[in-house]
Amino acid sequence: MAVITGSPSTHRAGDLNITWTDVGPFLALAALLVAGFLINPDFLSATNLANVITRSAFIAIIAVGATFVISSGGLDLSVGSMAAFVTGITIMFMNAVAPHAGLWAIPAGMLVAILVGLLCGLANGLIVTIGRIEPFIATLGTMGIFRALITYLTDGGTIPIDRSLREAYRPVYFGTVGGIPIPILISVAVAAIASFVLYKMKYGRKCAAVGANEDVARYSGISIIKTRTIAYIVQGVCVAIAAICYVPRLGAATPTTGQLWELQVITAVVIGGTALRGGKGHVWGTVAGAVILELIANLMVLSDFVSEYLVAAVQGVIIIIAMLIQRFSNSK
Amino acid sequence: MSITANIAAERGRALPGGNAPAAAEPVLRAQGLSKQYGPVTVLSDVTLDILPGEIHAIIGENGAGKSTLMRLLSGYAEPTRGTLSMAGRPVTFAKPDQAQEAGIALVHQEILLAEALTVTDNLFLGRELSRRHVMDDRAMRGLAAEKLAQIGCPVSPTALVRDISLADRQLVQIARALLDDYKVVIFDEPTAVLTGAEVDRLLEIVLQLRAHGTAVLYISHRLDEVRQLADKVTVLRDGRMVGTYPGTALTQMDMARLMVGRELAALYPQKSTPSSEPMLSVKNATVPGYAEDVSFTLHKGEILGFAGMIGAGRTELFEGLVGLRPAHAEIELRGRPVRIHSQREAIDAGIGYLTEDRKSKGLLLDERLAPNLTLSALERFHPTLVLGRSREAAALAEAVRSYDIRLKTLGVKAGQLSGGNQQKLLLAKVLLTNPSVVIIDEPTRGIDIANKAQIYAFIHAIVGSGKACIVISSEMQELIGICNRILVMREGRLTGELQGAEMTESNVALLATSGPKPRPMAKGGTEWLS
Numbered sequence: 115m116a117v118i119t120g121s122p123s124t125h126r127a128g129d130l131n132i133t134w135t136d137v138g139p140f141l142a143l144a145a146l147l148v149a150g151f152l153i154n155p156d157f158l159s160a161t162n163l164a165n166v167i168t169r170s171a172f173i174a175i176i177a178v179g180a181t182f183v184i185s186s187g188g189l190d191l192s193v194g195s196m197a198a199f200v201t202g203i204t205i206m207f208m209n210a211v212a213p214h215a216g217l218w219a220i221p222a223g224m225l226v227a228i229l230v231g232l233l234c235g236l237a238n239g240l241i242v243t244i245g246r247i248e249p250f251i252a253t254l255g256t257m258g259i260f261r262a263l264i265t266y267l268t269d270g271g272t273i274p275i276d277r278s279l280r281e282a283y284r285p286v287y288f289g290t291v292g293g294i295p296i297p298i299l300i301s302v303a304v305a306a307i308a309s310f311v312l313y314k315m316k317y318g319r320k321c322a323a324v325g326a327n328e329d330v331a332r333y334s335g336i337s338i339i340k341t342r343t344i345a346y347i348v349q350g351v352c353v354a355i356a357a358i359c360y361v362p363r364l365g366a367a368t369p370t371t372g373q374l375w376e377l378q379v380i381t382a383v384v385i386g387g388t389a390l391r392g393g394k395g396h397v398w399g400t401v402a403g404a405v406i407l408e409l410i411a412n413l414m415v416l417s418d419f420v421s422e423y424l425v426a427a428v429q430g431v432i433i434i435i436a437m438l439i440q441r442f443s444n445s446k
Numbered sequence: 447m448s449i450t451a452n453i454a455a456e457r458g459r460a461l462p463g464g465n466a467p468a469a470a471e472p473v474l475r476a477q478g479l480s481k482q483y484g485p486v487t488v489l490s491d492v493t494l495d496i497l498p499g500e501i502h503a504i505i506g507e508n509g510a511g512k513s514t515l516m517r518l519l520s521g522y523a524e525p526t527r528g529t530l531s532m533a534g535r536p537v538t539f540a541k542p543d544q545a546q547e548a549g550i551a552l553v554h555q556e557i558l559l560a561e562a563l564t565v566t567d568n569l570f571l572g573r574e575l576s577r578r579h580v581m582d583d584r585a586m587r588g589l590a591a592e593k594l595a596q597i598g599c600p601v602s603p604t605a606l607v608r609d610i611s612l613a614d615r616q617l618v619q620i621a622r623a624l625l626d627d628y629k630v631v632i633f634d635e636p637t638a639v640l641t642g643a644e645v646d647r648l649l650e651i652v653l654q655l656r657a658h659g660t661a662v663l664y665i666s667h668r669l670d671e672v673r674q675l676a677d678k679v680t681v682l683r684d685g686r687m688v689g690t691y692p693g694t695a696l697t698q699m700d701m702a703r704l705m706v707g708r709e710l711a712a713l714y715p716q717k718s719t720p721s722s723e724p725m726l727s728v729k730n731a732t733v734p735g736y737a738e739d740v741s742f743t744l745h746k747g748e749i750l751g752f753a754g755m756i757g758a759g760r761t762e763l764f765e766g767l768v769g770l771r772p773a774h775a776e777i778e779l780r781g782r783p784v785r786i787h788s789q790r791e792a793i794d795a796g797i798g799y800l801t802e803d804r805k806s807k808g809l810l811l812d813e814r815l816a817p818n819l820t821l822s823a824l825e826r827f828h829p830t831l832v833l834g835r836s837r838e839a840a841a842l843a844e845a846v847r848s849y850d851i852r853l854k855t856l857g858v859k860a861g862q863l864s865g866g867n868q869q870k871l872l873l874a875k876v877l878l879t880n881p882s883v884v885i886i887d888e889p890t891r892g893i894d895i896a897n898k899a900q901i902y903a904f905i906h907a908i909v910g911s912g913k914a915c916i917v918i919s920s921e922m923q924e925l926i927g928i929c930n931r932i933l934v935m936r937e938g939r940l941t942g943e944l945q946g947a948e949m950t951e952s953n954v955a956l957l958a959t960s961g962p963k964p965r966p967m968a969k970g971g972t973e974w975l976s
Contacts, residue, residue, distance in 0.1 A: 315831050316824050322813075323821055329807040333770065333792040333799070334821040334875075393812065 120348040135387040138367065138439070142385070146409050154416045162412070164295055168287075170257040170408035171297035172197075172356040177382040177400045178301075178308045179352025183394030184383050187325035188242060189249040193353055194375035195260035196234050200357040202264040202273060202367035203230050209276045217282050227354045234260065235350020239343035257376070265369040274366040287362040297359045298323070299378060301401065304355060308348075309397040318395075321345060325392025374426065378407055381433040408433070473629050473661045474519070479528035481514050489514045489685045491528070493772045496630060501652060501662045503672040503693070505896035506682035512532050512665050515682070516634055519663070520552035522543030532629070535891065549629035553622075553636055554568065557615045561608035565601055566590040569622050593621045597609075597651050613644045613756060620651060632657055632663040635892075637671060640756070643959060649675060667892070669698040683707050702895055713899050714927035715906040720748035724781065725914040726797070726883045731775035733759065733766035737938040744914045745881065749905060751929035752918040753954045759938040760918045761802060764885050768792035768799045780882070793822055798881030800872055802888035802918070804865075808872045811861030814854070815871060816842045818860045823878045845874035850900060866897025873904060884908055885916045890924060902928050922951045934958050 143328035150157035157163075176193050183190045208223035215222065225322070241252040267273075275283065289296045323331040324341045331338055364371070384390060385406060386399030410432070411425045420428070472495040481489040489511040494964065496502055505576035506512050515568050517523040519530070521539030530537050532548055539545040542552070560570045567585075569590050575582045587924050590603035599617040601610045616636065623631050633652070651828050652675060655662050666672055672679060681704040688704050696704070726744040731737065737759040744750050752760045766773025769788040777784050786793045792799065801807040805973045809818050816838045822829045827841070842856060849870040853863060860868060869889070876884060889905065890898045905928060919925050931945045934957035942957040944950075 282821060314833055316833060317830050317831070319821070319824060319833065326810050327806065328586060329803075330810050330821070333789060333801050333807045335788070335793045336821070336824075337788070337790065428824070435831060 120255055134442070136396070136399070139386050139396070139406070143402045143406055143409075146406060150416075153413065153419075157413065157416055162416075164298070166408050166412045167405055168295040168297045170404045171295075171301040172360055173378045173382055173407065174301045174401045174404035175304050175356040175359070176349075176375065177379045177386075177404050178305050178397055179349035180299070180379045180383050181308065181386070181388055181395040181397055181400045182312070182321060182345040182348045183249075184380075184388055184390060184421045185325045186268065186321045187328060187392030188345060189253065189380075189390075190238060190346065190349050191250065191253040191376045192234075192238060192257040192260055193349065193379050194372035195257045196231065196353045197266070197357050197360070197371065197372035197375060198352065198367065199228050199264045200230050200354050201261040201269055201361060201371055203220060203227070204265065204357060205273050205275050205361060205367045208279055209273070212276045212278055215388055217279070218441065219276075219279060220283055224358050227352060227358050229354075231352075231354025231357070232347055233348040233350070233355070235347040236343065238350070239346030242346065243339040243342050261369070264367065264371075265272050268369055270369060272366040272368040275361060280362075282303065283362045285362075300355065300359060303403045304352065305397050312395050317341070317344065321334040322394050326394070331356060340402060377426075377433075380402070381429055382407055382438070384433055384440075385436045387440075390437075427442050439440055453580055456618050472496055473533060474555045476515075476519065477529050477531070479515070479518055479525050479530070481511075481523065482526045487685060488520070490615070492682070492687050494690070495949055496661045496663060498661050499656055499659045500630070501656050501675050501693075503664045503666065503676035503679045503700055504682065505666070505669065505672055505679060505705055507896065510682040511558055511685040512682055512684075513634070514902045516552060516632055516663070516665065519630075519861060520547070520550055520632055526776045527864075546626075547629075549627075550632065551623035551626070551628040551630070552632045553634060555635040557612070559607045559615055559618060559620060562606065564592070564604050565603075565610070566603040568618060570605075573625075589625070590621075593624055593824070594618075596654075597621055597624065598647050611757060613640050616640060616644075617647075620648070623652075624655075628660065630663060632665075634665050635667060636664075637666065637668060643755070645671070648907050656929065667894075672701065673698055681705055705894075706896055713895070713902065715903050717928070717930060718747065718750075718906070718910065720745045720909070720914075720930050724914075725779070727776075727778040728767065729776040731763060731767060731773065731777075733762050733771055733938075735772040736771075737766065739934070740940050742937070742940070743935055744916060746912060746914055747909050748931065749909055749915045749917060749929045750917065751925035751932040752935060753920075753922060753925050753932050754935035754958050756920060758935040758958065758961040759934050761887055763935070763938075764799060764887065764916070764918065768797055768885065770799075793879050796880070796882040797823075798876040798879055798884045800876050800884070800886045800889070802891060804868050804872050805861075809868060814857060814859055815846075815863075816856075816867055818871060819845055819875050819878060819945060820898075822875055823880075826879065841878065845871070845878070849874045849904065854881060864897075866893040866901075869893055869897070869901060869905075873901070877908070881913065883914050883916070885918070887918045889917060890921070898924075902906070913928055922954050925949075925954070926951065946976035 147158065160315055176197065180190060180193065188280035204223045207226045208219045211222060212219040238253055238256055241247055241256070242249050247254065286296060291299060312321065320331070320336050320341045323334065324338050328338055329403060331341070334348040360371075382403035383400050386401070387396040388394070388400065407429055412424070414420050414425055414428065415422050476494040477493060479489065479492040492515060493503070504512050504515065507713040512521070518525050519542050521542040524540060526539070530539070537548055539548070560571065563571070566587050570586050574816065575585050587603045594601065594603065597617055597620060599614055599621060601614050601618070607615060612620070620636065620680075620973055636648055638641070640648060649671065652662055652664065654782065664672070664675060667918040673693070673696070678690055679693050679696055679701065680690045681688040681701065683705060705780070723746045724743050725746045729741045740763055742750070754760050762771060765771045767775055767777065767786065768789070769792050770785045777786060779795055779797070786792045786795060786797070789799070805811060810821070819842055827837065841916065845851065845852070846856070851863070851867050851870045851874070860871060863871065886905065889901050893901065905915055905917065917929060926949045929949070931943060932949050932954060933940055934942045934944070934954055936958055944953055
């Protein structure tokens with residue numbers, strides 16, 4: 115009893131729901147904007163910001179899916195290859211049906227993209243859960259498989275999207291609604307739905323429980339196989355949504371599409387405050403993380419301090435710093 | 447407190463400040479030891495003399511400051527005030543190695559061994575023997591074999607720690623503390639994971655140490671052991687010293703009263719008579735490798751105990767029955783056959799199971815209380831896909847009230863609760879699924895005596911409300927105190943049933959250790975067949 119009767123004033127933080135992990139990513143984002151403005155006032159121009167955030171949309175959308183997977187205690191290294199694979203299949207499908215279906219090829223292609231992404235995610239999920247293979251190894255395997263398949267399908271070259279579809283599909287990436295680029299709207303919508311699922315629905319509770327402690331979840335009657343597989347399926351669908359936005363930007367599928375995206379995606383999730391070992395996911399933190407990564411790349415291009423060839427190096431440094439901060443704040 | 451004075455007066459032999467008849471010079475002396483963490487004082491003004499060749503027990507409720515005291519004495523923390531001296535010379539320990547160097551070894555309560563390494567590797571971890579900078583494996587293995595034999599630990603020095611039993615791991619940990627000629631050996635709850643014969647072996651080791659002239663500091667919740675072993679008993683309460691008493695002067699009840707600081711109500715509630723209506727009947731339950739051919743019937747309103755040694759297969763049997771392990775059994779619940787393949791199906795059928803391992807299998811320690819409380823009952827509790835936060839908050843408030851969960855704010859995390867309050871939360875969590883049969887594995891492990899009494903009262907209330915309860919426990923007194931009937935298991939089989947006046951410690955122990963020798967199990971692996 116002696117433990118509990120201590121002065122209640124010391125632990126008020128328990129009631130206040132805000133921690134450094136929650137606000138950290140947004141503070142970092144704000145600091146980055148200020149720093150960017152000081153370095154180059156053009157940085158804060160609406161055009162530049164809209165450009166940067168639009169470019170970060172793919173990573174943000176995929177990273178929202180990765181927040182599910184990582185929160186449930188998994189990991190998915192295959193997202194970059196999967197994005198390339200889904201893009202390739204989608205373009206090939208659209209090109210194949212365009213002569214018969216005309217512009218209907220575009221929505222049909224989008225549906226195919228979602229379906230392919232869903233199946234890829236399901237495959238990852240089943241290998242990890244039913245196959246009981248470490249997520250790292252399982253998705254390292256499928257990463258190679260997806261990448262090789264798209265290289266094989268494109269015969270090592272590129273598959274451009276059919277000329278007849280190009281103009282009609284363009285607005286999905288380049289268009290705006292109310293002045294806001296469509297990819298930004300899509301990523302905000304994806305994040306909003308995701309945060310509702312993770313924080314307001316039973317599935318989110320299960321997902322966090324499975325990630326925080328698999329044994330406790332099992333002993334509480336929660337199906338780990340179902341919960342984690344669903345997380346991978348969500349990831350696959352998010353990859354597909356990102357791929358749909360991505361097609362008009364390049365206008366083609368290439369074997370190098372999405373290379374190293376897995377690194378950026380995982381970095382965004384970790385910067386966002388979700389622990390890599392699983393547990394509570396931070397969806398909006400993840401989105402902030404994705405924007406931070408793109409802002410830094412942009413800043414390096416706009417300023418002359420550092421060569422833009424070093425962008426990946428800087429992103430690598432950031433993920434390490436983010437992990438150190440998590441470690442530091444955990445051990446108080 | 448007047449109780450202290452009363453007992454002291456009764457016995458007339460309290461030893462103020464721990465001043466023993468000065469036969470020998472204390473090997474370790476603590477004077478005015480205090481420890482503060484921020485504004486919180488967890489230990490204040492403790493003065494102890496530890497004499498060579500003496501067993502000195504430290505008792506107190508959870509949170510009384512026992513662990514803190516141990517940490518200060520063995521270099522895991524530094525005192526805020528007060529001094530330590532060894533053989534008259536002042537010492538300070540900034541790190542555990544320094545305390546070890548000075549001759550103080552601590553046997554941890556938790557098993558802290560590297561599972562992927564061998565027994566020998568673990569024994570010498572951090573102080574490997576070497577010749578010309580090359581590790582001397584042969585010498586280490588030889589010394590390891592010698593020490594293991596000395597304490598009667600049957601494992602091979604080259605066995606991997608992950609392959610040996612929990613009890614043997616504890617013995618290996620003890621062997622670690624015997625490798626060098628330490629002047630003081632501190633045992634922190636050494637028997638928490640041991641049962642029956644293993645406890646006896648440990649007590650023997652402690653007595654050996656005493657005979658050898660080593661000073662032993664012994665921390666335990668098991669007052670019977672303290673009563674049996676201790677030359678001196680120091681009682682802590684709320685971070686302060688109540689006093690130091692000669693071991694023979696205190697009965698177990700005296701110790702409990704001094705620890706709690708007030709008169710204890712009866713620990714066990716009055717037993718009630720169960721009805722004859724069967725609630726759960728299990729036929730031919732088999733959990734491959736752990737239990738075979740177990741049949742029993744549990745009646746409405748009954749508390750049925752399962753006794754046995756660690757490794758007798760009790761936990762595994764029930765984990766099998768509730769779908770947490772592969773198992774076969776014919777189960778009837780209220781006369782209707784049910785099939786259970788997963789924990790979910792068990793919960794839905796109305797069988798609740800409280801794991802013995804509440805910290806790593808029962809609760810999400812990093813989560814707040816409400817998500818923990820409703821985790822098993824998500825489907826029932828939130829009928830739509832969306833969570834009902836206000837219903838959840840109301841359920842938590844209700845649970846906190848009816849199970850007397852003590853907390854500072856409703857926003858604390860489960861890991862911040864004391865052991866007893868965690869156990870109450872776990873009980874509330876399982877009962878939220880509205881089970882008709884509640885299986886409780888080790889209901890009071892690591893819980894102080896006041897919380898124990900409450901848990902017993904809750905179990906009594908559960909069966910009083912028309913449910914039935916199975917209690918698995920390694921504490922025989924507990925089973926005898928609360929159960930209507932006790933079934934005893936040995937090596938995966940039932941060896942006997944005890945009820946009424948037959949329920950005695952010696953009968954339980956007899957059935958647990960030397961009942962009719964069971965047949966070897968079909969799929970038990972080599973250890974059963976050899």
